[in-house]
Amino acid sequence: MSMSRRTRSFLTTSAAALILSVAGAGLTAPANAAPASAPSAGREARAAAFFNAGGVWTIFQTNATVRIDVRQDAAGNLTTSSGGTVGTLQEGAVTGNDIYFIVQWNHGPRGRYTGTRGADGRLSGLTVDLNNPSSQSSWRSDRTF
Numbered sequence: 602m603s604m605s606r607r608t609r610s611f612l613t614t615s616a617a618a619l620i621l622s623v624a625g626a627g628l629t630a631p632a633n634a635a636p637a638s639a640p641s642a643g644r645e646a647r648a649a650a651f652f653n654a655g656g657v658w659t660i661f662q663t664n665a666t667v668r669i670d671v672r673q674d675a676a677g678n679l680t681t682s683s684g685g686t687v688g689t690l691q692e693g694a695v696t697g698n699d700i701y702f703i704v705q706w707n708h709g710p711r712g713r714y715t716g717t718r719g720a721d722g723r724l725s726g727l728t729v730d731l732n733n734p735s736s737q738s739s740w741r742s743d744r745t746f
Contacts, residue, residue, distance in 0.1 A: 652746045662738045671702075699715075713729050715728075
C-alpha cells in the first residue's frame with residue numbers, strides 16, 4: 602500500500618507536533634513556580650539555622666572569668682581542639698540564637714551553659730554545676746557573634 606506524499610507529510614507534521622507538545626509540557630515551568638534565580642527556602646533556612654560560636658573567647662560569670670577555645674562543625678555542634686588548662690568542652694550545639702555546652706573543669710565542677718545571642722550579638726545565660734545543681738551562675742561572652 603502506497604501513501605501519498607500529502608498523507609506522509611501530514612503524518613510527519615502531526616507526529617512532530619505531538620512530540621513537541623508532550624516534551625514542551627515537561628520543559629515549561631508551572632505558572633506559579635519561583636524564578637530560577639530565586640534562592641531556595643531550604644538553603645536560606647539552613648544558612649539562618651545558627652550562628653558561628655567558634656574561636657577563643659572569654660566567659661564572664663558572676664563567680665569566675667574563664668577562656669574557652671571552641672570549634673564548630675557545619676551542623677552547629679561544638680567541641681574544643683584541646684583540653685586547655687582550664688577545662689574541656691565535652692559537648693554542645695548552636696540552634697538558632699540559642700547555645701548550650703558542657704565543660705568539665707580541671708578543678709572538678711562540670712558546668713552546663715545555656716544561653717542566647719542578644720540583639721547586641723553577645724551571648725548570655727545561666728550555668729549550672731552538674732555535680733552540684735544548687736551552684737548556679739549567670740554568664741555573658743566578651744565578644745559578639
